[in-house]
Amino acid sequence: MTIKVIETTPFSDQKPGTAGLRESVARFREPHYLNNFIQSVFDSVPDLAGARLVIGGDGRHFNREAAQTLIRMAVANGVSEIILGADAILSTPAAAHLVALEGAAGGFLLTASHNPGGPDGDFGIKFNVRGGGQASAELTDRIHARSLQIREYREAHIPLPRLDDIGLHSLSEGCRLRIVDPVNAHADLMESQFDFPAIARWLQARPGRFLFDAMHAVTGPYAREVFVRRLGGDDSLLLNASPREDFAGGHPDPNPVDAADFVARFATADAPDLGGASDGDGDRNMIVGPGRMVSPCDSLAIICANHDCIPGLAGRLKGVARSMPTSRALDTVAQALGIPCHETPTGWRFFASLLDAGQIQLCGEESFGTSSDHVREKDGLWAVLAWMQMLASHNCSVDELLERHWQRFGRxxxxxxxxxxxxxxxxxxxxxxxxxxxxxxxxxxxxxxxxxxxxxxxxxxxxxxxxxxxxxxxxxxxxxxxxxxxxxxxxxxxxxxxxxxxxxxxxxxxxxxxxxxxxxxxxxxxxxxxxxxxxxxxxxxx
CATH class of the missing domain: 3.30.310.50 (Alpha-D-phosphohexomutase, C-terminal domain)
Incomplete structure (x- = not known):
């Protein structure tokens, strides 16, 4: 194995945002640009040397190439084991779960989330810390400071196996690569959080009662495993379930503007009872009922009010949190339940701190992100399953659940x-x-x-x-x-x-x-x- 130390000069635009570094694919393809940021992370997180590291992404254009660069640089920086989702694929919540499950020192997620993909689209990279949560503001400040000082990076020149070859591979005397199925561990986690038999009965009671739009993004395989294989639904309930590097030219953001065609399906007389959609990397969600899109703010508050019917939350909700721009509907429910409601800045890393400390078990934001303490990221699939669980438990429609909520808590x-x-x-x-x-x-x-x-x-x-x-x-x-x-x-x-x-x-x-x-x-x-x-x-x- 040959490790090369390559001279470089800093870039001035590598300050991570609320969820990592996002730029155009063209910018990431510039010589040294990706390498500089990766090395800045390794320099800022010395605990990665001799430890496990998770790598995965949303499958967008440049994903595989970036993963190969990451693997070679991880070897050169002394990582002992790399856990890679097959074909460099992992949804963001699945990657966060894998970091925690495997006791990894951290993980690199290759994603620009809901931003458009393709050669003319966007790319992104972020680092999640031990436990699966997003890097803190203090850490991203250190990474940015290092990116302005960097003068060299390290890269191992080694042959790599096919990225879809599941199994154990030796990369060097001190580092091995473990390629794993990207879906099963997260599907197992979902099954542990919900009453799958009850949801399956609800799903199968009426043909066509549920529809899920994966938006040609990473969630397609996860949705097929959960909704079809484990819950017994028909393949016809899945839309756009084949991931594409350019998201089939679409904007993979589950909202009524970018998913207007999906929302329109619920304006018909024979609309399904419930619809769910997720975004490019699988962390966002949209909930739709006949003639209505549920506000993410209402969705969060309603899950809180009905948490006792969700096995993963029942009897253990001690605190909740919302981002500051999110409506105060959650505050009203929390007050009625006698539990604290934290108001944080936008960015899931602020929730992760509270989750790690056990101060909250449920959190969300107006930008279509909702999750619990089962992972340290928002989780689109989890939110959709939460709605399926609530409708199954209360034997009601989306409208009925909303109106019952407003009658009790106001709107x-x-x-x-x-x-x-x-x-x-x-x-x-x-x-x-x-x-x-x-x-x-x-x-x-x-x-x-x-x-x-x-x-x-x-x-x-x-x-x-x-x-x-x-x-x-x-x-x-x-x-x-x-x-x-x-x-x-x-x-x-x-x-x-x-x-x-x-x-x-x-x-x-x-x-x-x-x-x-x-x-x-x-x-x-x-x-x-x-x-x-x-x-x-x-x-x-x-």
Whole structure:
């Protein structure tokens, strides 16, 4: 075996976002770009030497090539065993589970999540720590600092086996490669969390009652194993279940905009009782019923309220958490249950800290992510199974479950408006909004408002992060949140979140857009969007 030490120079754009480093495929293909980031991780996590490492990805374009580079660099940096999902495939929750199951020191996940794929699309890489959780803010800061100083990286020049050759392979005297089935361990985990016989009876009671859209992404094989082989469903319940490197030209994001065709199937007279969809790497979910998409905020709150019918959560829910932009519907349920509800910045790593400490067992975010403490990542398949379990246990429809919930807890009307801006426009809008937070209280559009900039101190590590979004609270139970997204690779996406609470004894059957229209107008005025950007029509309403 020959280990080469290759000279390099730093790149200035390798600061990880909320879920790793995401750039265009073209950028990752530039000489040394991927290598520099990988070496920066190894330099920042010395515990990887002599330890196990998990590698897998969502199967998008450049996945195999990047995995081969990772394997060679892992060998050169002293890793003793590499556990690879066959063909370099692992959904994000499956990879997190495998890190914990195998006692690995960490794992590299090759994914840009819900971003488009293909040669002209995006690629991404992130590092998950021991236990399967995302790297902390402190660690990603160290990795970024190292990426600005790096001058060389190490790579072993060794032949590699076929990446789909399941079994044990010797790579060097001190390192072996174990290629494993990417699906079974995670399917076993799902079976341990839910009452599969009850779900199977519900699923098989009426032909065509359930439909799942894998969006030509990584979840297809997982869905086939769980819904078809283990729960006895028919193959016809799976849509777009064959993974493609370019996601068949689609945008693998399970939301009513990018999965509009799927949502349209539930507007027909013979619509299925329940629909589920997942994204590029399998960590997001969308829940659909006849004539309705369930808000992810409502979904999280309803799972919390009905947790006792889910075996993996029953009798052990001590705390929950939501990301700050997510509606406060979860807070209302937690208060009724007498358990704490934590409000964290966007980014699953903040949940992982609370999960590891045993302070929460359920968490979620408005961007279609929901999970429990069975893994340290969000889990699209888990969320869909949770809805199947609730409908089976209560013998009701999606609408009936929603209305029972609102009758008890009231309703939090919620929507997200995305505005595609240039980086300069995004910065200008946030700078303007900062002026409101400096004042604290203001009168605008006939509303009395309080304004603040959200900051968070991790109760476990004590680490503080600031400037996580700007919040405006009205005197009538409304809330507006402004935040620049950290998941894109070009320009800036300004996300405006609108929320209006309506009590259980009020009219919670109103049209969502009608209820939120006053807040929408107020948000545009508060952000001065027309003057600063010249455009006030959202590019997406979710």
């Amino acid at each position: 939090h009307y919620f929507v997200r408006h995305d505005h595609a801006l240039s980086s300069e426009q995004g910065d200008a809008v946030m700078a303007h909004l900062d002026q409101h937070t400096d004042r604290g209280r203001l009168t605008l559009g006939g509303y009395e408002l309080s304004a603040d900039s959200f900051s968070y101190t991790d109760p476990i590590s004590g680490h503080t992060v600031t400037r996580q979004g700007i919040r405006l609270h009205t005197d009538t139970g409304g809330r507006i949140v402004f935040r620049l997204s950290g998941t894109g690779t070009q320009g800036a996406t300004l996300r405006i979140y609108l929320e209006q609470a309506v009590a259980a004894d009020a009219d919670w059957r109103q049209d969502r857009d009608g209820v939120l229209e006053p807040l929408s107008r107020l948000a545009l005025e508060a952000a001065n969007l027309r003057k600063l950007c010249g455009e006030t029509t959202p590019t997406a309403v979710i």
